[in-house]
Amino acid sequence: MDGSPWGMVGRNIREIEGRIAQAAVSCGRRPGDVALLGVSKTFPREAVAEAMRAGLRRFGENRVQEAEGKAPAFPPPGKPEWHLIGHLQSNKARRAVELFDVIQSVDSLKLATRISQAAEDAGKVVTVLLQADLAGEATKFGAPPEEVRAILDAAADLRGVRIDGLMLIPPYLEDPEGVRPYFRRLRELGEALEAERPGCLGRRHLSMGMSHDFEAAVREGATIVRVGTAIFGTR
Numbered sequence: 001m002d003g004s005p006w007g008m009v010g011r012n013i014r015e016i017e018g019r020i021a022q023a024a025v026s027c028g029r030r031p032g033d034v035a036l037l038g039v040s041k042t043f044p045r046e047a048v049a050e051a052m053r054a055g056l057r058r059f060g061e062n063r064v065q066e067a068e069g070k071a072p073a074f075p076p077p078g079k080p081e082w083h084l085i086g087h088l089q090s091n092k093a094r095r096a097v098e099l100f101d102v103i104q105s106v107d108s109l110k111l112a113t114r115i116s117q118a119a120e121d122a123g124k125v126v127t128v129l130l131q132a133d134l135a136g137e138a139t140k141f142g143a144p145p146e147e148v149r150a151i152l153d154a155a156a157d158l159r160g161v162r163i164d165g166l167m168l169i170p171p172y173l174e175d176p177e178g179v180r181p182y183f184r185r186l187r188e189l190g191e192a193l194e195a196e197r198p199g200c201l202g203r204r205h206l207s208m209g210m211s212h213d214f215e216a217a218v219r220e221g222a223t224i225v226r227v228g229t230a231i232f233g234t235r
């Protein structure tokens, strides 16, 4: 024991990477095609530093304000990639564009437009994922498929964003197998959109799966799994 409260983080990461690899291989996928995003919300920068020592290079935060207190502690070189995974209000788009490398929670054309404008003003192009709502009113945020299509239709005008795939927060269910149909539907939505508009989803990321269900998500095609509790402990 080294006395640090984050001593277990490296071990947890290796265990999760092993489980991701097994789940991938079990369905004929390559382990390297699934990225592990460490969800560091509510955990201090020391926890992030420990995860970086274990080789993790991508972190997710769900609030702009919390990231403001954490991301600047890790300047280049060796700066990790920061992903926004929580709901973003349009009036915080500018700050989000400065802080985050990827905004996964784009769920309206209005928000996509604001992010694009802010990115253009800052002279950059920000990578975004479109957060889909596949459960109707059961989830609070996320774009219904029609809104996802509206954003894709406007993509040519959104010069400050690069649309790189889809993200899903399914309704919470204890049993990972119960969530699996939602994972499958996100993959199928991606396939349908790509068939209608080839290339519209860029690298075709599917961000889905959390601590209790990431293996099911990998079996349904996840390319990014967002894991907090299983790495850092309970919040």
Ligand SMILES: *Cc1c(COP(=O)(O)O)cnc(C)c1O
Pocket (backbone or CB within 6 Å): 039, 041, 062, 085, 086, 169, 209, 210, 211, 212, 226, 227, 228, 229, 230
């Ligand atoms: C908190 C959070 C996660 C991580 O959840 P865990 O159960 O702690 O792994 C993943 N995605 C989103 C959008 C979150 O807000």
